[in-house]
């Protein structure tokens with residue numbers, strides 16, 4: 355079974371998807387980490403981030419891998435922490451925008467996602483990467499709450515700068531941020547992580563009953 359969790363930054367995707375996968379005994383795929391890892395590599399190589407073909411080629415030659423505890427690797431380097439820096443936050447939408455990059459990433463995501471039961475989180479998973487997924491969820495939340503959640507993860511940046519970064523990132527990600535028509539929309543503004551996870555579990559149960 356594939357469960358997709360899409361939505362904007364700070365809506366709670368990663369925390370919810372990780373916990374859900376743990377409760378269900380599913381594997382977990384963080385597709386944002388893949389775009390982040392490629393951005394890290396492109397910056398290390400000094401590749402101009404406007405060059406679609408070169409970036410697509412870099413992505414093809416350097417598949418992102420994950421180990422069993424979710425550490426992220428590219429080009430034989432463990433980039434798990436490096437990809438969470440604010441400089442990557444700012445540059446990743448520039449890289450993720452290129453069609454050539456997305457094609458390579460989506461192909462790899464489908465490959466990784468078809469190895470059994472999995473929770474996949476991202477922006478375009480329910481719409482493009484896994485349109486046939488059995489359960490699709492789209493998380494959203496008020497912008498202030500999303501900025502506050504990001505602030506907790508990025509104590510090195512001021513609140514105003516973070517809110518601005520988030521706005522710019524939203525604008526850039528917007529085309530890919532549409533919920534799938536058959537996705538369940540969950541507003542996480544006033545919900546605890548466990549409540550969101552329980553709602554999704556309930557949804558999975560109801561879908562499984564409907565199809566059994």
Ligand code: DC
Nearest residue numbers: 385386387389446447450476477478
């Ligand atoms: O979820 P995140 O913040 O780690 O995502 C990092 C960036 O990658 C963000 O700008 C959106 C982009 N992204 C995307 O375009 N498609 C995905 N499936 C996942 C992430």
